[in-house]
Amino acid sequence: MSTVRIIARHTGFSIATISRAINEPNKVSVETLAVVRNAMQELNYEKKEKIKKKSNIFGVIFPNISNPFFSELLGVLENEAFHNGRCILFFNSRHNLHQEKIALAECKSHGVDGVFLVPHSTSPEYLQTIKNLPFPTVLLTQTSPCLPSVGVDHIEGGRLVADHFFSSGHNKIGYIGPISKQEGKYIGFINRLNELGINISEEFQFNAVEGTFLKGFINSCIDENQNLKISALFCMNDMVAQKVIEILTEFGFVIPKDLVVVGFDNTFTSRILGITSVSQPMQEIAHVGFQEMLDLIKENKKFENYSAQLLLPRLVLRESSLQLKRK
Secondary structure (H helix, E strand, O other), rough: OOOHHHHHHHHOOOHHHHHHHHHHHHHOOHHHHHHHHHHHHOOOOOOOOOOOOOOEEEEEOOOOOOHHHHHHHHHHHHHHHHHHEEEEEEEEEEOHHHHHHHHHHHEEEEEEOOEEOOOOOOOHHHHHHOOOOOOOOEEEEOOOOOOEEEEEOHHHHHHHHHHHHHHOOOEEEEEEOOOOOOOOHHHHHHHHHOOOOOOOOOHEEEEOOOOOOOHHHHHHEEEOOOOEOOEEEOOHHHHHHHHHHHHHHHHHOOOOOOOEEEEEEOHHHHHHHOOOEEEEHHHHHHHHHHHHHHHHHHHOOOOOOOEEEEEEEEEOOOOHOOOOOOO
């Protein structure tokens, strides 16, 4: 195989000129570039690809660090990185797609070895643009066949809450959270209740985003005699569950005597306030996600499709839902 030195001897140019023609072609004349390229072809010269130097830095992009779940997951990821001799570069996208794209661009410019992402969108078109970036990306808490992903079975989480309400004797039930066919916890919750012969009135289903207008919904669940129309309520996360309990307490109701409340995520908020919650195994999410990332770096290739790794949730019972069974 020919070398830069051989091409320089063949063309009469200096080694520096040949190097510039190969690596920075815009810095030599068109005539010189043509001569060098002809010589490269004639002498069967192949340019050696630069081996990317590892930075030992992983990017982490989360949508809302004010949510205790993500702040706790970040801490677990940092600990996992430390034990693997790596560092974390964190970005908060604030539920904004534009900011998420800026964060991904920053990860590229910093030469990170990989990115852990909770994406704003899981559309195949958007995830394909992420796949084309020069580093592997692992999705956390959300899953897609487009990219490696580690999530929790939210459908099973919803079923656990439905079973808990049913076994406690509740049939006047409400729900606060996203209402769509893509929302696993909602689908699992509603379908399981239907299997148990319980239908939730649309009146008691509140399509909330991070708990906006909660007080109005709670008001709508109170009858003219100032009694609650429902006896159990499933909330999209622990933050919403906390806010619901605050509003109900302000209205003079007692939890769980007047209303059973269950959250999702099992964050320190639920642990401190005694809120029953569906636990997402953060330690396992971080560990499995990190191992997936290390394998991707070792393999150094991307595939057309991936199988999501789904972890099982569990229901952690606390004071907010523990009461005598209703007859």
